[in-house]
Amino acid sequence: MTNLFTIQRWNNRPALLRFTEADNSFNTLFLSFVFLTVSEKSQKDFGIENSLQWRLSRELPKIVLSDISLQLKERIERFAPDVWNEVRNRALDDLKRLSDEETVKILIPEKIECNSLDRLADLYISYLEAQENGKIYDYTQPLKELKEKIDKMTEELSQDELEKYWHIAQYVWTPLVNLTSMVRWNRTHRNVRTSVSGHSFVVVTIAYLIGKLAKYKPIDEVIIKSILHDLPEAFTGDVITPTKKKVHGLDELVAGVEKEMTTEWINNSEHLSRLKKYIDLAVDPFSDESGRIVRTADYLSALLECAIEINSGNKLEIFRQNFFNFKHLIKENSPIDVSTWIDEIEKIIF
Template sequence: MIEKSLILKIFEAAYMQRWNDKIRPMDIFELDKQGHKMFIAYFLGKFQEKDPELDWSQIIEGGIFELLYRIVITDLKPSIFYKIKANPIKHSRLNQWVYQNLEEVLKPLGKDFLIRFQKYFEESDNNVNKRILSAAHVYSSFWEYNLLLPFNQNAYDKKEIEEGFQKRLEQYYDLEGMKQLALYQNYRQFIDLCGQLRFQYRWSNLHRVPKTSVLGHSLFVAVFSYFFSIEEKYAPKRIYNNFFTGLFHDLPEILTRDVISPVKRSVEGMEELIKEYEKEQLEKWIYSLLPPFFIEEIRLFAETEFENSILENGSLKTVSLCQLNEKYNLDRFSPRDGKLVKEMDELAAFIEAYEAVENGATSPKFKEAYQRIREKTLSNPTHGAGLEKIYHSFINEEVK
């Protein structure tokens, strides 16, 4: 059962500053970095799918495990972390300390999840799934560094950092996706565009702390779409689709910015007009950058993101939750819970508004927003008692 403590633990990454020993033109947060990392992991994984060792479940869950680990150790300088990792005894002690810090938070997810989390950091890094995540981690960190570089030309450790990144990146050039990134500017541009979602703040017309970006929000939606999916024991392909729909659901906002819901609903037909414009822009600026075998899947994630769907005889078909559970919960149908992703999107907005109020935001719009989201969800929760309990826990009400 997903509980309030886990939600707030994940949200801690929205407060965590990165590169805080460097001059930064903007705040750089851990939640954004981890979101960008998972976009890159998706890109690398798609090029590696012919490898029999590739396991998307391990990539997704490994990414979440690494996010949780990072939340505990905070912005530990890489040079220090790698020294610890090189010493098996010290590394084991650090892993145990992280586990002890997270055990109570993760316990409601079940014993199996706890065991997988603990084993993940004890096992070898030399498998394709972990190497994809590691390559994505290094690439996304280097992307951030290049953002800061013009402001840190005189940094004492500039040469050491750059040489370190180059050396670490070279370890992953045997991965097909890394080769493709090195060869093709279009692919690098796609990764750049995904990273630019961190520049767009949500609730941008209101003062609040923390200022979550569209990129961080997207990862939050993806992570909790995953948690709800494993709780319901969905098929692996269904879990994959739910996670990556959550991650990609706001991809069009690279091109359109974050159009708030009241604006979308202000004029009849406005929402449909915006949706049509988003599709046009995706065709022009995003799909043109990608190889053909990416496009239909990203179209599913970004254009019909809130629809329950399956693929049957090569065609996308909208279905009910009941049909998904009773008939289509099989990998061969490529099932996807768009309604669940929508509920996680609203849960993320609820948490953002809730945290803003908790941190002293005075605008009544935040309280109005989280009350409206809560009432809407509780009146018709797709995922029943679990989601109901979460919303009640945030307003200190007891579920009767």
């Protein structure tokens, strides 16, 4: 999973803002969640779990394949329409050997039906990435090719729907860019920089896996809390826990401000009123048993970030100290025994 932190998108072009595969995965999943929430049509067959599984089916093969540029992939598919599916299937077989077949099957079932809103979210996020970098550099070609693919979505969605979802995507893009631009462990030297959005995608994936192994229901609650758990930081910035604990009651004040700013963001869009029911999950994502799963995943993702730094040769003591701190917190909080996961990571770095 941590490979997704280092695979740079649009790597054959100059960029104003670099997006990693982890950033793109989270941003697309978040937009899918928003689209599903505000949709007027019944989505009973296409919930957020299906959206996550489809996202994982597209992203996890890249752990093996790295990134393939949009232009190359498009042209290959023109000559041989089925070749990319074969490449993806072989990459999944490689993943099963790298990890284990049971884990891969949990994350990526054999049959996944793609919702048109997920495809649209995927295209819109790619378009917005290209548009962001196209403010300075020449992204004419990818923007043209993405626009052609978006226009073909009229076969599944009306023009009015496409325009509505485009307005939503543009509005949601602002906090997503904030999360992508925010570097974790900001005051500390990093060899492998991780953003809040990239971290969030790893949290969602780990929380989903733990939830499935723990047979937690409803699993959608775990996924949604994971998606939203760092959203308030898009408005407030990252206020680290030691700062919140400096003065008694400061953490409650920060939570109040986070709720107010998240509510204002939702209220300022005519399309997002249905998101109001999720505000408390964004501000307090770690409550109840589902929150315990999300908290464990959050700690595990942070432990992985420490492991990356140690493994890359970063000698700062903070990463070793926090590795063992998170190891202790994970064992205290996890609803399932994940000691073998931690052992595997420890064997690599120590």
